[in-house]
Amino acid sequence: MDCTRASELLHGYLDNELDAMHVEEVETHLATCVSCREEREQQLKLRSLLQAQATRYAAPAHLHRQILTSVCAAQRRQQPRAWVPMGWLQFGASLAAAVLLTSTITYYSVVASNADRVVDEVVAAHVRSLVTNRLTDVESSDQHTVKPWFNGRVDFAPPVKDLTEQGFPLAGGRLDYVDGRPIAALLYRHRQHWISVFMWPDQSGNDTATRRFSRRGYAITEWSSDGLRFYVVSDIAGPELHQFVTLLQGEKTPG
Amino acid sequence: MGLDDQTTGARFEAAVLPHLDAAYNLARWLTRDEHAAQDVVQEAYLRALKFFGSFRGGDGRAWILAIVRNACFDWLRLRRAQDLHDSFDEDIHSPSLDRPAGSMGSEAADPESSAASSATAEGLGNALAQLPPEYREALVLRELEGLSYKEIASITAVPIGTVMSRLARARKRLQKRLRIEREEY
Numbered sequence: 001m002d003c004t005r006a007s008e009l010l011h012g013y014l015d016n017e018l019d020a021m022h023v024e025e026v027e028t029h030l031a032t033c034v035s036c037r038e039e040r041e042q043q044l045k046l047r048s049l050l051q052a053q054a055t056r057y058a059a060p061a062h063l064h065r066q067i068l069t070s071v072c073a074a075q076r077r078q079q080p081r082a083w084v085p086m087g088w089l090q091f092g093a094s095l096a097a098a099v100l101l102t103s104t105i106t107y108y109s110v111v112a113s114n115a116d117r118v119v120d121e122v123v124a125a126h127v128r129s130l131v132t133n134r135l136t137d138v139e140s141s142d143q144h145t146v147k148p149w150f151n152g153r154v155d156f157a158p159p160v161k162d163l164t165e166q167g168f169p170l171a172g173g174r175l176d177y178v179d180g181r182p183i184a185a186l187l188y189r190h191r192q193h194w195i196s197v198f199m200w201p202d203q204s205g206n207d208t209a210t211r212r213f214s215r216r217g218y219a220i221t222e223w224s225s226d227g228l229r230f231y232v233v234s235d236i237a238g239p240e241l242h243q244f245v246t247l248l249q250g251e252k253t254p255g
Numbered sequence: 256m257g258l259d260d261q262t263t264g265a266r267f268e269a270a271v272l273p274h275l276d277a278a279y280n281l282a283r284w285l286t287r288d289e290h291a292a293q294d295v296v297q298e299a300y301l302r303a304l305k306f307f308g309s310f311r312g313g314d315g316r317a318w319i320l321a322i323v324r325n326a327c328f329d330w331l332r333l334r335r336a337q338d339l340h341d342s343f344d345e346d347i348h349s350p351s352l353d354r355p356a357g358s359m360g361s362e363a364a365d366p367e368s369s370a371a372s373s374a375t376a377e378g379l380g381n382a383l384a385q386l387p388p389e390y391r392e393a394l395v396l397r398e399l400e401g402l403s404y405k406e407i408a409s410i411t412a413v414p415i416g417t418v419m420s421r422l423a424r425a426r427k428r429l430q431k432r433l434r435i436e437r438e439e440y
Contacts, residue, residue: 011423017404046430050398053376059279063293067300074304131269
């Protein structure tokens with residue numbers, strides 16, 4: 001093997017990309033060639049310099065949000081949905097004349113599709129935190145660590161409960177972005193499963209009853225109380241999630 | 256239909272979103288411009304969503320990086336064409352009057368001057384930024400993303416042997432620019 005060939009194969013050799021036969025050829029050549037051995041040393045230095053010093057740029061947070069937003073928007077364009085709950089249709093029909101019915105449908109489909117979008121967003125936020133392994137910004141099972149972490153990060157005080165004894169240890173909290181605003185997210189663990197609790201100030205200010213349903217295979221529970229809107233998202237089974245929600249709600253807000 | 260689309264959305268998020276940092280890093284090194292990198296990556300993700308049907312599962316990182324890389328080379332071609340056009344205009348008309356100041360001057364600095372810079376992070380960054388884009392991407396994917404030759408070959412659409420010879424040339428050029436000498440260590 002001549003030095004020209006060796007100096008190219010040297011890179012495959014240093015990168016552990018050569019088959020056994022070529023490894024042997026390179027090593028045989030290195031054993032006899034001083035200048036190629038020198039080249040190997042230089043290349044090793046260059047590599048450690050690159051790995052230690054070259055900047056690995058991280059995507060800015062706003063780019064992450066922009067991409068999510070445009071992905072969501074692109075999907076909505078592909079599938080325009082005007083989802084009207086049957087209950088409202090029947091309610092409207094029994095109550096009103098045809099003209100009134102039309103306006104009722106229009107009104108509720110606007111409200112419903114907005115609520116629908118929020119549900120999509122919280123489910124996406126839950127899934128995203130798991131697949132990107134960005135579970136928490138503040139990792140702690142201590143409610144007195146997690147709660148103050150949100151100071152100055154969101155414009156409300158999220159209630160943080162310790163439910164370790166009941167089998168739902170707190171894993172931590174993080175900031176997320178839902179419905180066009182930063183929100184607080186708490187993460188609880190239950191055996192091998194994760195439960196996300198999302199909360200943000202409720203514009204209407206009214207307490208609403210607990211609603212349970214599923215979306216994309218995730219169990220979702222939503223309610224409003226004390227001026228906050230809550231969404232709980234998890235893949236754990238209904239009764240267990242029910243128990244968790246009851247614990248979270250405490251004495252207030254009966255389901 | 257609605258359910259299918261939602262599953263597609265979740266699959267898309269799971270397959271390519273975790274690789275956003277890798278995508279941005281590649282675009283940032285290839286375009287050498289923060290804002291261009293953001294635009295190119297966003298554009299690439301939209302392209303990816305559009306063609307997600309053609310993704311057969313498997314390596315989501317290689318798939319999205321290939322799309323990002325192609326978008327970067329499109330951007331580079333476009334900019335090269337604009338640069339040619341601009342310099343043509345300047346030759347004919349009054350020189351350098353309507354050219355935005357410092358638009359790309361700093362990063363495309365004189366190669367000779369940076370060859371003298373020491374082996375600091377900045378010097379290294381400059382030297383790396385001045386390699387031809389094909390060499391730059393091979394180095395970034397190998398040294399910063401830790402990808403295998405096979406993965407780099409599939410992202411850049413060249414044979415594995417070409418990946419190795421590009422890396423060899425890229426490293427030699429980089430070494431020359433940095434003038435790595437023993438006494439610096």
